[in-house]
Amino acid sequence: MRCKMPKSGFIAVLGRTNAGKSSLINYLLNTKIAMVSHKQNATRRLLKAIVMDGDNQLIFTDTPGLNDSQKAMNKILNERALLASQGSDAILFCASVFDDTSVYEKFLEMNSSLPHVVAITKIDLAKKEQLFAKLREYAKYSEHFSAIVPVSTKKAVFRRELLSEISKILPEAPHYYDSENISDAMAKDIYREFILEAIFECVSEELPYSAEVRVKNVSEGDMLRIEALIITDNASHKGIFISALKNIGIRARKLISALSGQKVYLGLEVVVEKNWLKDEKKLIKFID
Structure with a gap:
């Protein structure tokens, strides 16, 4: 009888600037390693966080926020975010409960093959009616995503559910890093x-x-x-x-x-x- 292989893989965390990507990575890791700021376009570097979900190893890459700015730095940061997705096994797309779906629509145009999960962030700041309305908005795209999970880093809810849904779309593979590591960064x-x-x-x-x-x-x-x-x-x-x-x-x-x-x-x-x-x-x- 074949022993069950764990799921392991690299997940690029994408979304517009200020969607809560870095906060979400820190929350999933249960340790703060990614910088967080209320100011836009604060994330500049690709930082990996190694999260264990049971026997499964999820390696999240924090990326700069997607934006339309033509400033030299922002153009370079956009390129880095998209490059990170090309070398990944899956994508976690983050969208604030207050955002419209325009950035997600642009993401769908760019992402043709990688499976992805949508995380609706900052739900602690919204009324239930707003969250339900946002979930209905995304329902029309259900053929594209594997799952959609509302999450709040402040209230610490739905972490387990989000990790479980991401694990489902990863390939069977041995661990890439020691399970005790939290990042590959120095x-x-x-x-x-x-x-x-x-x-x-x-x-x-x-x-x-x-x-x-x-x-x-x-x-x-x-x-x-x-x-x-x-x-x-x-x-x-x-x-x-x-x-x-x-x-x-x-x-x-x-x-x-x-x-x-x-x-x-x-x-x-x-x-x-x-x-x-x-x-x-x-x-x-x-x-x-």
Whole structure:
């Protein structure tokens, strides 16, 4: 009698910007590794989260939000999101309960073969009537998706159901990673995301979009010591970032400490790389 092979596979998490993709990945993992911001277009890098569903191994790839912006960075981020889907076994499409179906319709035009599950997010903010109306809206596309699951990361509901539905559409395969791992990312790459999240939360308006983070050094001893650069594109912005360093540091250390379980020393320096957002070579280098 053949032993049952577990399901294992890579799932690209797609959806428009601010659909709650990163929050959902953290929720499914039960650990925060992906940066979260209420500001749009905050996610820049593809980050994998390794989630065990019983014996099944689900490897989620967080992706930048899909958008129609023609800015150089947003065009590159769109390309990255679509590239992630091409190398996946399945797709988890995220849509807020408050979004219309236009982005999903565009997604269907792009995705011709991969099976997918739709997650309706932020349902804790909606009335039951709004949720039921949204589910009816998606019902006309039922021939395309394998399942549709409403989910709330705030109220922590329907996690089990969502993982189960995704497992169903994955191929039988051995595990790709040790089941104890939570990501294939290096620790310093996750720390960089946490520092960038702190920047997005502590600096207002458009300034966070002109910033990037580079972690220079990570060392462990009596505490975790991290040295990092905050890179901005304009000398006039440097003073603003410097004035916000204390708050950025407090927030980033809290996030890093929660993940690492250690006390954290975080040394931050602000440097200027003029017009890096407009130089495609620099842009690609900085956001890799």
